[in-house]
Amino acid sequence: MDLFTEGEPIHDTRAPDGPIEERWDQRRFGGKLVNPANRRKLSVIVVGTGLAGGSAAATLGELGYRVKSFCYQDSPRRAHSIAAQGGINAAKNYRNDGDSIQRLFYDTVKGGDYRSRESNVHRLAQVSVEIIDQCVAQGVPFAREYGGLLDTRSFGGVQVSRTFYARGQTGQQLLLGAYQALERQVAAGTVEMFTRHEMLELIVIDGVARGIVARDMVTGEIETHTADAVVLASGGYGNVFFLSTNAKGCNVTATWRAHRKGALFANPCYTQIHPTCIPQSGEHQSKLTLMSESLRNDGRVWVPVAKGDTRAPGDIPEDERDYYLERRYPSFGNLVPRDIASRAAKSVCDEGRGVGPGGLGVYLDFAEAIARLGRDAVANKYGNLFEMYERITGEDPFEVPMRIYPAVHYTMGGLWVDYDLQSTIPGLFVIGEANFSDHGANRLGASALMQGLADGYFVLPNTISDYLSGGPFEKVGDDHEAVVAARKTVTDRIERLLSIDGDRTPDSFHRELGALMWEYCGMERTDEGLRKALDRIRELRTEFWGSVKVPGENEELNQALEKAGRIADFFELAELMCVDALHRAESCGGHFRAESQTPDGEALRDDENFAYVAAWEYTGEAPVLHKENLEYENVKMVQRSYK
Amino acid sequence: MGMKLTLKIWRQKDGADKGRMVPYELEDISPDMSFLEMLDVLNERLILDGEDPVAFDHDCREGICGMCSLVIDGTPHGPQRATTTCQLHMRHFQDGDVITIEPWRAGAFPVIKDLVVDRTALDRIIQAGGYVSAPTGSAPDAAAIPVPQADAHDAFDAATCIGCGACVAACPNASAMLFTAAKVTHLGLLPQGQPERYGRVTAMVAQMDAEGFGGCTNTGECTAVCPKGIPFETITRLNADLLTAARRS
Known part of the structure; x- marks a missing residue:
């Protein structure tokens, strides 16, 4: 198919x-x-x-x-x-x-x-x-x-x-x-x-x-x-990834339900991944916290030169550190845009040079700024951020470098509007x-x-x-057949979720879906990976509807039921995101396709074939793509460069 | 090696239920977990055991939305000062600790379920006058209203209130004075807030009373637990404005 x-x-x-x-x-x-x-x-x-x-x-x-x-x-x-x-x-x-x-x-x-x-x-x-x-x-x-x-x-x-x-x-x-x-x-x-x-x-x-x-x-x-x-x-x-900087309750249900009723969903694969977030500390992690991007004005980003180097950061001599942003982007250095900084962090971690738990982090080091400006000046500029970091990690950035890692932050895609x-x-x-x-x-x-x-x-x-101004509109009663039908869709779905009584919690599915999305539809996407993700998402969705366990009943405050409903919609959205990412064989903005890069590893846009909005129609099976052509009369299209 | 903990949690099925403390044992809790992540672990287990998970309010989990609201070992938001429950981490507890967890307690905050309470009374205090009447489109140029930097600074300090209600939970009178005073101070210090200044304070305090919050007797527990450190002086300012309002009327 x-x-x-x-x-x-x-x-x-x-x-x-x-x-x-x-x-x-x-x-x-x-x-x-x-x-x-x-x-x-x-x-x-x-x-x-x-x-x-x-x-x-x-x-x-x-x-x-x-x-x-x-x-x-x-x-x-x-x-x-x-x-x-x-x-x-x-x-x-x-x-x-x-x-x-x-x-x-x-x-x-x-x-x-x-x-x-x-x-x-x-x-x-x-x-x-x-x-x-x-x-x-x-x-x-x-x-x-x-x-x-x-x-x-x-x-x-x-x-x-x-x-x-x-x-x-x-x-x-x-x-x-x-x-x-x-x-x-x-x-x-x-x-x-x-x-x-x-x-x-x-x-x-x-x-x-x-x-x-x-x-x-x-x-x-x-x-x-x-x-x-x-x-x-x-x-x-963004919560389709489970871990993101969004609040725990943020969800796609309102827009997804409208999409299922006929509203086109545009550019679902465009996701912003923010480079300076506090890394995950363990399996229990429930959300990620952003640290203001302003920190990159004075912090220097680095990882060890050697793979698997487990020494404390202070024990790694200067010549065994790789200030990779300064090395790769000499003119913008640590201040390259979000998408570039995020991808660079991922690639050094993929090489096995990441730091902290699971090797998923890079250092953001203020030692040089403290030496240059003095401790007080650094505290004046960034004191509240240092405190927030310490509260979460238990580490003092004045003593040891911060550890940061990219996290999902914002989604540019959404329902198509005129x-x-x-x-x-x-x-x-x-x-x-x-x-x-x-x-x-x-x-x-x-x-x-x-x-x-x-x-x-x-x-x-x-x-x-x-x-x-086209009103007055005909009054709609609660007994209108469309109202009754919409209500029944909701009650049927809730009853179904409550009746499965399986052996896995809603969160366990959400975590697994999020990990899949992060791996294959996160900072770097490939044709092969996205296809794999699509297969796995469908399997997982079937498993969800067969073995999720939602306790309690509808007629009460039931937070597990709320979650389960949202996750069910995230499964469907995840599939559309992967299809969109797969069809857009170019790299642009937050969407990086490994197959579409310049010889030195930068994102390569394909304006000839992809200068359009991808607006997707829901069918219940394979979605239908409607293209809205983008024309630029006032701004000239050029390739971005930060070297 | 994780920590072993005993939790004593307030369980209450709904507003009509009497409620009780229920003990739970937890093992292998990482000191890097946030307090709410520790409760997530408990709830995952309760679901699999076929028990009702513990209901608690939370959303942003980064200390700014004001939704989380637990009394931990008798203190709203727990032992760490100027920190919301969601930003409290388990490294501040010891292996073997017994931790009690209760909802905000106040007549004006009825319990909905377990640790979740109804705080809509705070919204109604804002409805009574916690705003500047400036309909969209009616604004003069932003630079036309200079604000002395010190006033902007003090107004901001009051405006950082996250509306969590910890001040009410800590107050022996269950007064919402600090919450109300924070808004009165924020708007009262700015030129934009002057035209409605005295009507605002009168209406907001009247609404606070109508909601069943207690009166303020200057105990200062509110400021001590406030996760944003709203200064106690804001209450002095409210009282001064209230007095002036009474004199003017």
């Missing part, structure tokens, strides 16, 4: 033509509006309360729509955007250092390795300046200069200083801003909040999204909620990390927060009105 078939190409019919800097204005003018008096007759469901979902629900509420907001946590403030550290980009040019909307646009298209849409990225750069204004007005405590004006810093290898930040907790402060705006709307009665609720199915009637089925995670009640439009802001799917952020199911919108959006094959640092808030505060509220 073929792994996939190819269908008709797909086009973004909402993207306006004309000069790129005028397209967003044009689209806003071209879209229809909804009279304020009519908005309260229209309802919108928003799933997820991170930067995208929280800001969207708050803004839609302010506009006067009736909003239902859902999150699986006990409070909307806990969504995983809260953990973002570094900052948020905006083309304010407050530094007078040559920044502009045009430059942010250019940097983001290039950083995405020429696999994103020009129109979308340009709009993102335009909207970036409004985001900072909005967040400051809400009282987000950004870092300030002595004169009281906003401070910025450089980030992710760009040459301007455009990253606004709130210490190492920018995501937390931005999310609390959105959360407070959301709670204000809850108090105003425009938003109804459903915490500890998990979306388990999309309700589609006559091809149009009309609601969701959600499980009350406290009582187990299966509820149906209908509305005039549905917005998914449910985040990324310029209006509408999926291929009318009435279903997808925002934030959940869509495939603006990052192409690689996301630049400090761009995730920008995109989440751009979508939620400014893009979606302006584009969804064009769809909602």
Whole structure:
């Protein structure tokens, strides 16, 4: 059987033509509006309360729509955007250092390795300046200069200083801003909040999204909620790897269920693997923790020259150390981009020169910086990060080098959306990390927060009105056959999971699936490995449905049941990721195919054959590939080099 | 060689159940495990033994989401200062230790199951006024509102609250004063927060009372257990604002 078939190409019919800097204005003018008096007759469901979902629900509420907001946590403030550290980009040019909307646009298209849409990225750069204004007005405590004006810093290898930040907790402060705006709307009665609720199915009637089925995670009640439009802001799917920097609860279920109902899934293989994470310490590991990339400004990355060298780092003399990034990339050294640094770490570990438990780590050494700058200066710059490292590992980075290893951090792929952020199911919108959006094959640092808030505060509220202006929509009752059927899909699946009563825990399957994905669909992918992974994933999935053990019942708080449902969807996603990675025989951004590299081992793009978005249609069997051709009128495609 | 531990864990099937402490023996616990990973090991075993695994709240496991919430040996978030439960590691315990694990205890935080409690009362305190009314699109240019660096710094210190509720769990009165004061301080120190400053503090304190949280008697247990080290002075600031608000009304 073929792994996939190819269908008709797909086009973004909402993207306006004309000069790129005028397209967003044009689209806003071209879209229809909804009279304020009519908005309260229209309802919108928003799933997820991170930067995208929280800001969207708050803004839609302010506009006067009736909003239902859902999150699986006990409070909307806990969504995983809260953990973002570094900052948020905006083309304010407050530094007078040559920044502009045009430059942010250019940097983001290039950083995405020429696999994103020009129109979308340009709009993102335009909207970036409004985001900072909005967040400051809400009282987000950004870092300030002595004169009281906003401070910025450089980030992710760009040459301007455009990253606004709130210490190492920018995501937390931005999310609390959105959360407070959301709670204000809850108090105003425009938003109804459903915490500890998990979306388990999309309700589609006559091809149009009309609601969701959600499980009350406290009582187990299966509820149906209908509305005039549905917005998914449910985040990324990095937890398919089991170990990632995502929160434990992050999952693909909301978007995957929508995919099964007809929404195309775009570029699922584009995964960002972050180079500076704390390595796994043992089999018990449940998640990985990121250490800010800023550490590479002063830390030197090395491994022993000899394989299997088990001496303590201090006992290894200078001439027996390999500062491999400085050696291989003399001009960028330790500051090469994320994807390059991650792959280089993997390759030295594959050679048997890794350090720490299992040989899966490399040193990030501050000895030279401490000697050069003094201990106090290093403590001032990185003190909180050193503390966090010590808390987790029990080792003091002032005394012994840090050990770091790459970890899955962000997923660029997601549900396909048009310029209006509408999926291929009318009435279903997808925002934030959940869509495939603006990052192409690689996301630049400090761009995730920008995109989440751009979508939620400014893009979606302006584009969804064009769809909602088609109302009033026919009312859907709980007894509608499509609603009943969607509910039955959910209850059948839960009953099936509970009835297997096998001999393996849900987590044991998740760990095994994650290890497979990391090995074959992680930092380096090959045709042979991906085929092997596909075979093994299918076997494991069959085993899961035959021998998983889910204790307890549905009508209670049942965390094992929650996990099992998410893992079942991860199995299906994993397969699609491998198919996508297999079909994309080029290397680009976070997707490195060993067969497609330059003679000196760098990623080799194939623009002639792969300059398209791969949008996949669910069939239950081999998926169907729909290609969206990518055209570059404003940015010239070139090969990236960091030598 | 791993550690051997005895856990005494609060088990409570649901809100109606009376609840009890149940002992569990664990062997071969690695000192490198986090506290929650140690509970993962227990739960994997309980599932295979056909027993109900222990329910506990957690999500980011990196100390920032505020979801984890265990009272360990009588202290919210356990023995290590300025550290959430999820960031606490087993190397801080000894082989042979007996560890008691309980949920947050407060009338305003009813137990849902085992170690999971309902903290939505904290969201309702924010709904009462823990925000700046700045609808999307209405903002002036960000540079138009200068904020003295020291004020931004102090506002940030208060804004780092993760809303976990440890302050309530530690307080003999189960007061949510530190949580409320952190938000009042964050917004009250910034120019953006001035127009609503006195209405905010009055409404948030009223909501805190309505939720059944106790009053503050300045015992300071809240600050001692706060994983983010929210300063006790924030409560002084809240009281000052509350007094001014009363005088103005």
